[in-house]
Each structure stands twice: as C-alpha cells, then as structure tokens.
Amino acid sequence: MSSEISPAGATRGRPRSDEVDKAILRATSELLSERGLDAMTIEDVAARAGVGKSSIYRRWPTKGTLALDAFLNDFLAQQPPVDDGTLKGDLQEALTLWSSAVVGTPTGRALVALVAEAQHDHVLAQGWIERVMTPVREQHRTMVVRAIERGEIPADSDIDVIMDLLYGAAYHRLLQGHLSITPEFIELVARMVAEGAKSGAASSH
Amino acid sequence: MSSEISPAGATRGRPRSDEVDKAILRATSELLSERGLDAMTIEDVAARAGVGKSSIYRRWPTKGTLALDAFLNDFLAQQPPVDDGTLKGDLQEALTLWSSAVVGTPTGRALVALVAEAQHDHVLAQGWIERVMTPVREQHRTMVVRAIERGEIPADSDIDVIMDLLYGAAYHRLLQGHLSITPEFIELVARMVAEGAKSGAASSH
Amino acid sequence: MSSEISPAGATRGRPRSDEVDKAILRATSELLSERGLDAMTIEDVAARAGVGKSSIYRRWPTKGTLALDAFLNDFLAQQPPVDDGTLKGDLQEALTLWSSAVVGTPTGRALVALVAEAQHDHVLAQGWIERVMTPVREQHRTMVVRAIERGEIPADSDIDVIMDLLYGAAYHRLLQGHLSITPEFIELVARMVAEGAKSGAASSH
Amino acid sequence: MSSEISPAGATRGRPRSDEVDKAILRATSELLSERGLDAMTIEDVAARAGVGKSSIYRRWPTKGTLALDAFLNDFLAQQPPVDDGTLKGDLQEALTLWSSAVVGTPTGRALVALVAEAQHDHVLAQGWIERVMTPVREQHRTMVVRAIERGEIPADSDIDVIMDLLYGAAYHRLLQGHLSITPEFIELVARMVAEGAKSGAASSH
DNA sequence: CCCTAAACGAGACGGTACGTCTAGTCTTATG
DNA sequence: CATAAGACTAGACGTACCGTCTCGTTTAGGG
Numbered sequence: 001m002s003s004e005i006s007p008a009g010a011t012r013g014r015p016r017s018d019e020v021d022k023a024i025l026r027a028t029s030e031l032l033s034e035r036g037l038d039a040m041t042i043e044d045v046a047a048r049a050g051v052g053k054s055s056i057y058r059r060w061p062t063k064g065t066l067a068l069d070a071f072l073n074d075f076l077a078q079q080p081p082v083d084d085g086t087l088k089g090d091l092q093e094a095l096t097l098w099s100s101a102v103v104g105t106p107t108g109r110a111l112v113a114l115v116a117e118a119q120h121d122h123v124l125a126q127g128w129i130e131r132v133m134t135p136v137r138e139q140h141r142t143m144v145v146r147a148i149e150r151g152e153i154p155a156d157s158d159i160d161v162i163m164d165l166l167y168g169a170a171y172h173r174l175l176q177g178h179l180s181i182t183p184e185f186i187e188l189v190a191r192m193v194a195e196g197a198k199s200g201a202a203s204s205h
Numbered sequence: 206m207s208s209e210i211s212p213a214g215a216t217r218g219r220p221r222s223d224e225v226d227k228a229i230l231r232a233t234s235e236l237l238s239e240r241g242l243d244a245m246t247i248e249d250v251a252a253r254a255g256v257g258k259s260s261i262y263r264r265w266p267t268k269g270t271l272a273l274d275a276f277l278n279d280f281l282a283q284q285p286p287v288d289d290g291t292l293k294g295d296l297q298e299a300l301t302l303w304s305s306a307v308v309g310t311p312t313g314r315a316l317v318a319l320v321a322e323a324q325h326d327h328v329l330a331q332g333w334i335e336r337v338m339t340p341v342r343e344q345h346r347t348m349v350v351r352a353i354e355r356g357e358i359p360a361d362s363d364i365d366v367i368m369d370l371l372y373g374a375a376y377h378r379l380l381q382g383h384l385s386i387t388p389e390f391i392e393l394v395a396r397m398v399a400e401g402a403k404s405g406a407a408s409s410h
Numbered sequence: 411m412s413s414e415i416s417p418a419g420a421t422r423g424r425p426r427s428d429e430v431d432k433a434i435l436r437a438t439s440e441l442l443s444e445r446g447l448d449a450m451t452i453e454d455v456a457a458r459a460g461v462g463k464s465s466i467y468r469r470w471p472t473k474g475t476l477a478l479d480a481f482l483n484d485f486l487a488q489q490p491p492v493d494d495g496t497l498k499g500d501l502q503e504a505l506t507l508w509s510s511a512v513v514g515t516p517t518g519r520a521l522v523a524l525v526a527e528a529q530h531d532h533v534l535a536q537g538w539i540e541r542v543m544t545p546v547r548e549q550h551r552t553m554v555v556r557a558i559e560r561g562e563i564p565a566d567s568d569i570d571v572i573m574d575l576l577y578g579a580a581y582h583r584l585l586q587g588h589l590s591i592t593p594e595f596i597e598l599v600a601r602m603v604a605e606g607a608k609s610g611a612a613s614s615h
Numbered sequence: 616m617s618s619e620i621s622p623a624g625a626t627r628g629r630p631r632s633d634e635v636d637k638a639i640l641r642a643t644s645e646l647l648s649e650r651g652l653d654a655m656t657i658e659d660v661a662a663r664a665g666v667g668k669s670s671i672y673r674r675w676p677t678k679g680t681l682a683l684d685a686f687l688n689d690f691l692a693q694q695p696p697v698d699d700g701t702l703k704g705d706l707q708e709a710l711t712l713w714s715s716a717v718v719g720t721p722t723g724r725a726l727v728a729l730v731a732e733a734q735h736d737h738v739l740a741q742g743w744i745e746r747v748m749t750p751v752r753e754q755h756r757t758m759v760v761r762a763i764e765r766g767e768i769p770a771d772s773d774i775d776v777i778m779d780l781l782y783g784a785a786y787h788r789l790l791q792g793h794l795s796i797t798p799e800f801i802e803l804v805a806r807m808v809a810e811g812a813k814s815g816a817a818s819s820h
Numbered sequence: 821c822c823c824t825a826a827a828c829g830a831g832a833c834g835g836t837a838c839g840t841c842t843a844g845t846c847t848t849a850t851g
Numbered sequence: 852c853a854t855a856a857g858a859c860t861a862g863a864c865g866t867a868c869c870g871t872c873t874c875g876t877t878t879a880g881g882g
Binding site: 446448522523525526527528529530535538539543544547568570571572574575577578579580581582583585586587588589595598599601602603604605606607608609 | 786
Binding site for chain 6: 629630631632635661665666667668669670673
C-alpha cells in the first residue's frame with residue numbers, strides 16, 4: 001500500500017506482515033460501509049481485524065489515510081477509460097460511470113466522507129490529490145486530447161477547466177445535496193461542457 | 206437567529222438574553238477563524254463567551270448549526286446581486302465576488318469546514334441548503350432570467366444546471382485543492398458556461 | 411475523604427456526589443482484596459463502581475492515593491488503644507492486634523502493596539505517613555508514656571525508637587517474607603523491646 | 616550470574632556471549648541509578664546495552680530478577696563481617712556499615728525498589744531472600760554466636776529475632792520514611808537490642 | 821409586591837475514543 | 852543455536868470532549 005509509512009531501514013528485524021495489511025484493510029472497508037468514516041474508530045478496526053492498535057498506527061498516521069487506502073481498491077477499478085467518438089459522448093459516459101460507482105453506494109459515502117475529512121487532515125488531502133484526483137484526471141485527459149485531434153475543440157483548450165466543469169457540477173450536487181444526480185442532469189452537463197469547450201481557448205480575455 | 210430552537214411555551218419564566226446570544230456568536234466567529242470548526246469545541250466557545258455550556262445547547266443542537274449562524278452574518282452580506290448586461294459578464298462578476306469572499310479568508314475556511322461537517326450532520330445539511338444555497342441561487346437566478354429575456358440563451362434553459370456548472374467548478378477547486386482559483390480560471394469558466402448555455406435547452410437528447 | 415482533591419471554589423456548580431464517593435471506595439476495596447493493588451486498574455474500578463473514569467481522576471491523582479483511602483476505612487478501626495498495665499503487655503497486645511488485622515488478610519495485602527507503591531509515588535508516601543503512620547504511633551505513644559509514669563522505663567526514653575523496634579521487626583518479616591509472624595515471635599519481640607527500653611535513655615553514647 | 620536461566624542442552628549452537636551479559640548488567644545498573652527500577656523498562660535496557668530484547672528475556676524472567684543481579688554486585692561487597700568485642704559494638708558497627716551503603720545512595724534506592732517490587736514478583740521475592748537476606752544474616756549470625764560464647768546473652772537466644780529487631784528498625788525508617796536514620800538512632804537501636812537480648816531466651820512466657 | 825417558572829454560570833456526571841506506552845512473544849536475516 | 856532488530860497482540864494509561872444533569876442564583880412576567 002503506497003501510502004503506508006515504510007519501515008526506516010530495510011530488511012532488519014521482523015518484516016511487516018501482509019496478512020495484517022489485508023486484515024486491516026478488509027476491516028476498514030467493512031466498517032466504512034457499515035457505519036461511515038465518522039462513526040468508525042481505530043479501536044473498532046483493530047478489534048474487527050484481530051490486530052493490535054499499534055499495528056495500525058505503525059502503518060497509517062490518521063484514520064483518513066487508512067480509509068483512503070481502503071477506498072482506493074474499490075473505486076479506481078470502477079473508472080476505466082472510455083471512448084465514444086465524440087467529446088460529448090465521452091464526457092457523458094465518464095460521468096455516468098462515476099455516478100454509478102458513487103451515487104447511493106457505500107463507495108460514494110466513503111468518497112464524501114473522505115473529501116470532508118481531507119478538509120482538516122492535510123496528509124489525507126495530499127494523498128487524495130495524488131492518488132485519486134490525479135490518476136482519474138490523467139486517465140480522462142485523453143478524452144479531451146482526442147477531441148482536439150479530431151478538431152472538435154480548439155488546440156489550446158484548458159483541459160483542467162473542462163474537467164473542473166464536468167466533475168465540479170457532479171461533486172457539487174453530491175456534496176451540497178441540494179439536487180440529485182439524474183441521467184438527465186448528466187446528459188445536460190456533458191452537452192453544455194462539450195459545447196462550451198468549443199469556445200474555450202485558454203486565455204482570450 | 207432563525208435556526209435557534211425557540212422556547213416551547215411563550216412568556217413565562219426568565220426570557221432568553223440577547224447578550225448571551227451575541228456573546229456566543231462572537232466567540233464562535235473568533236474561534237472559527239482562529240482554529241477552524243474541527244478544533245473548536247463547545248467547551249471552548251462557552252469559556253470564551255463566559256457562558257454555561259447549557260446556554261449553548263439550549264439554542265443550537267449541534268456544533269455545526271451554531272457555526273452556520275456565525276458564518277451567515279459574515280457571508281451573505283458579501284454576495285450582492287450583480288448586473289453587467291451580458292450573461293458571461295454577470296457570471297464572471299458573481300464568481301469574482303464569491304471568490305474574494307472565500308478564497309484564502311477565514312470565511313472561506315469556515316465555509317469549507319461547514320460543507321465537510323454537513324456530510325455527517327443532517328440538521329446542518331438541511332440548514333445549509335435552506336439558508337445558504339437557496340438564497341444565493343435565488344438571488345443569482347435573475348442573472349439567467351435576464352439572459353433569457355435578452356434572447357441570449359434558450360427560454361427553456363435549466364437554470365439549476367447553469368448554477369451547478371458555475372459554482373460547481375469553483376467549489377471543486379476550493380474543496381479538492383488540486384488547483385487554485387485565479388481570475389483567469391474564473392473568466393474561462395464564466396465564458397464556457399455562458400457559451401454552453403446557448404445550446405443548453407433542458408432536455409433535447 | 412480527606413485526601414481527595416477538593417473543588418477549587420466552593421459551592422459553585424454541581425456538587426460532588428457522595429454516592430459516587432462511596433461507590434468508588436467500595437469498588438476499590440473489593441478489587442483490592444480480589445486481585446491486589448498491582449493488578450487493579452482504574453478502568454476496573456470505574457466499571458465496577460458504575461462510574462466514569464474522570465470521576466475518579468477528579469478526586470484522586472493516583473491509583474495509590476485512591477487505594478489508601480479505601481484501605482484506611484478497614485484498617486484504622488482495627489487498631490484501638492490498649493492498656494494492659496505493663497509495657498511488655500501493652501506492646502504485645504498492640505502487636506497482636508496489628509498482626510491479626512494484617513497477617514494473611516486482604517487488609518494486609520493492601521498494606522504491603524501500599525508500602526511498595528509509596529516507594530515510587532511521593533504523594534502516596536506523604537499520605538501514608540500522615541494518615542497511617544502518624545495516627546497509629548500517636549495512639550500508641552500513650553503506652554510508653556504510661557510506662558514512664560509508672561517508672562518502668564527512663565523518663566528520657568526515645569519513644570520513636572521504641573516504636574521503630576516494635577513495628578520494625580514486624581514489618582520486616584511481613585515485607586521481606588523470610589520468616590513468619592507467630593505469637594511466639596510477637597511475645598519475644600515485646601519482651602525484648604520492653605527490656606531494652608529500660609536501658610534506653612535517649613542519648614548516652 | 617547465578618539467577619540466570621541456563622541454556623537447556625549445553626554446547627549445541629552458538630554459545631551465549633559474556634559481552635552480552637556484561638552489557639546488560641552495566642546498562643541495568645546505570646538506568647537503575649538514573650531513574651529507578653520503576654521508570655526503567657526492559658526496552659530501555661536493551662537499547663542502552665545495544666542488545667535485543669529477547670537476549671534479556673532469555674536470561675532473566677522479570678525486570679526484578681535482572682535488577683537483583685545488577686544490585687548484588689554493588690551491595691554485598693559493602694557488608695563485610697565485623698568484630699568489636701561486644702554485642703552492642705558489633706550491632707552498631709554492622710548497622711553503620713549497612714546505613715552508609717544504603718542511606719541516600721543509588722544502591723539504597725535500588726534496595727528499596729527491589730523490596731517494593733518483590734511484593735508482586737514472587738520469583739524476585741525468593742531470590743531476594745536467598746541471595747540477600749540469607750547471606751547477610753548468615754554472615755552476621757557469628758556476631759551473636761560470639762556474644763553467647765562470651766556469656767553476654769543467654770545460650771538459647773533467638774538469633775533471628777535479634778536480627779529482625781536490629782534490621783527491622785532500620786528498614787522501617789528506610790521504607791516508611793517517617794524519620795531519618797542518624798548515627799544517634801543507630802547507636803540507640805544497637806544498645807537497646809543488645810540490652811534486650813540479655814533477657815531474650817527463646818520461649819519463657 | 822410577591823410568586824413562580826425559566827434562564828443563567830458553574831461544574832460534576834457517565835461515556836467514549838484518543839494516541840502513547842510497555843509488556844512479553846514471535847519472526848526475520850545474519851553470525 | 853544465539854543474536855539484533857523490530858513487528859506482533861494485548862490492554863492500561865491519563866486526557867479531552869461529549870451531551871446531560873444538578874446546583875444555587877437571577878430575572879422577568881402574572882397574580
């Protein structure tokens with residue numbers, strides 16, 4: 001698990017046990033869906049995993065970073081690359097995949113809780129960017145690059161802003177809870193972002 | 206303060222003291238900017254305000270709802286209506302106002318913490334929608350209505366989605382912290398949303 | 411309970427509950443005899459007494475001082491004054507009373523553990539002297555005073571040393587465990603101390 | 616070190632290292648005077664000695680027995696036999712030697728801690744009797760035997776009780792801390808015990 | 821002008837989880 | 852085998868807050 005604190009030296013002393021890693025992450029996943037990050041305690045995890053508390057603290061500095069590792073297994077597998085032939089189609093498909101992984105699911109509740117937790121856990125915040133935001137955006141960046149190659153949108157389009165509009169709208173409804181994420185919403189967002197992108201050269205003000 | 210629990214009966218007994226209200230909200234505001242919602246405890250607030258804990262619990266059910274009241278004073282005053290003559294100009298101006306109230310300010314840190322807290326405090330979540338989201342969107346709805354009246358965008362545009370795109374992108378950067386909110390970002394978002402809106406009839410898939 | 415930390419002001423706030431005091435001391439007494447001071451934990455006491463841990467820490471700074479209070483109830487009642495008419499008889503009777511309270515009893519195990527604990531708990535050490543050693547010696551001082559008045563022993567006898575010889579020998583066997591405390595031992599100690607006291611003027615070297 | 620657990624078989628495999636023994640005992644001695652038995656942990660000792668924890672556990676079953684070995688080196692050398700010509704003189708000299716080894720010294724603090732520890736470490740308690748109490752008393756027994764041979768005290772004197780009176784008084788002040796051990800105290804104790812011994816036949820009640 | 825009911829400051833209450841620490845055991849790679 | 856290193860389970864420590872609950876006191880109407 002890449003976010004773990006690695007043992008200082010290297011091969012001296014008893015090595016960390018993989019069994020323990022797995023048991024902790026399994027217990028964390030379970031508790032995360034059963035009661036959410038906030039109601040999950042380190043002591044719960046240790047008890048459920050049949051592990052001493054120090055074996056957890058030895059690996060993860062905070063509850064949030066532990067939860068992040070447990071979350072990643074589930075989440076990333078559900079965000080494969082897409083290719084529909086049009087920018088609007090790609091955006092819609094990506095957002096549909098995201099929403100089906102996240103809306104009303106345990107994974108989604110974990111995501112929401114992690115974003116919340118990251119607001120006061122800076123280690124988690126950094127891990128979140130590096131291990132969730134960056135990979136997902138990197139993967140989806142190709143959608144936009146293909147659209148540029150097809151001549152659908154300007155060559156100097158700001159890919160980051162396109163991503164922010166697409167996911168921003170979705171995260172907004174997920175986190176603020178003022179309206180729900182429906183297929184119609186997704187279709188409209190994808191259409192408007194794709195359309196807006198056509199006029200979206202990076203800096204023409 | 207409208208979110209307070211009001212005394213059941215009516216006028217018997219000693220009335221609630223306005224001094225106490227003010228002292229609590231002042232202490233909350235201070236502590237909120239000094240150390241953030243998460244590190245602020247009810248006991249801190251009581252001590253700072255020179256007030257018994259029960260005088261706080263009598264008025265607000267959770268730490269979040271208390272913080273919401275303290276936040277609202279500061280925030281809403283800073284979001285006046287705008288009118289620039291074009292949709293893109295209105296959107297840009299509204300977002301600029303928002304960002305100057307929120308980016309790098311104590312108010313912004315409070316906002317972020319409140320959104321986080323609302324993820325596991327349902328009373329707060331409801332209050333957040335009713336007392337922050339709804340008023341702000343209501344106020345800004347006129348921007349879009351004017352654009353429709355001017356014939357800039359279709360009559361059946363989905364105002365909610367336009368708002369979600371605009372604020373969603375901004376909240377996204379604020380909450381995820383992967384990129385910063387610059388004037389260029391705001392300009393580009395406003396332009397792309399305005400452009401996208403031109404093709405954004407509510408349901409044409 | 412005189413060793414408790416008393417509340418700062420006086421009558422402000424909710425007063426300490428006598429019920430809680432009693433429950434804690436009862437639980438402590440029980441656990442002390444069931445498993446000894448060392449194996450007794452504050453958490454055990456709290457659970458047994460049906461009390462929060464903080465209600466214990468609020469009153470007693472260390473496990474030792476808590477145990478001391480629990481011990482005192484039992485012990486002091488068992489050390490009434492004696493009067494036999496002769497010094498040797500008084501000493502023998504006092505030591506017999508002490509030994510029957512202490513040898514092979516839960517109270518005795520508590521005493522031994524407290525003396526041990528006092529070696530690294532200075533607050534307890536001071537409390538032990540003030541609330542056990544001093545009262546017992548004060549009470550028994552009259553035995554020696556009467557012996558002086560009867561002319562049995564010199565007027566300038568060192569009462570402290572007489573006490574140290576009498577109790578010292580007994581504590582020695584109790585704590586070192588090299589030999590046991592029998593009636594014959596007690597009789598002989600009492601006789602030898604009484605006899606030694608006849609030549610024991612305070613400073614004739 | 617006689618209290619160590621000896622290796623089961625004999626000569627198979629890598630032999631125990633004397634260096635390790637010495638390093639452990641040296642580290643123990645140092646830590647014992649620096650912070651006392653109670654604050655000394657096995658992990659401290661291992662770290663200071665540059666040794667694995669298991670190399671300590673392989674040799675000594677408990678912290679107390681380890682400390683006992685470290686203590687013995689220092690202590691026993693300081694208790695040579697005495698011969699003054701009179702019982703009172705011998706007792707006084709023996710007690711003076713003991714007090715100068717023990718009162719206000721690191722050795723003394725170790726002794727006190729060991730007696731305390733022995734109250735809940737039965738292996739240590741047994742070792743204490745066998746390797747401290749017994750040798751010292753055996754050595755000093757000759758003082759009393761000589762006094763009997765000189766006709767100073769009855770032939771059927773109880774040597775154990777004489778020792779208990781002498782050392783008991785001293786240990787009492789050392790452990791209870793209610794009064795200090797001065798030359799005057801020692802002189803008076805020696806005189807009173809010697810005097811008491813003249814009437815101290817074993818069982819004449 | 822008293823009476824009564826509620827609000828007030830203070831702080832004790834039963835709980836719960838924290839993150840740290842030590843104990844004593846176990847598991848590596850290296851001598 | 853013994854060794855140094857250090858991970859392992861277990862569980863107590865003392866602290867910090869939680870939200871509730873007494874206290875004695877204060878402050879208003881309503882009778």
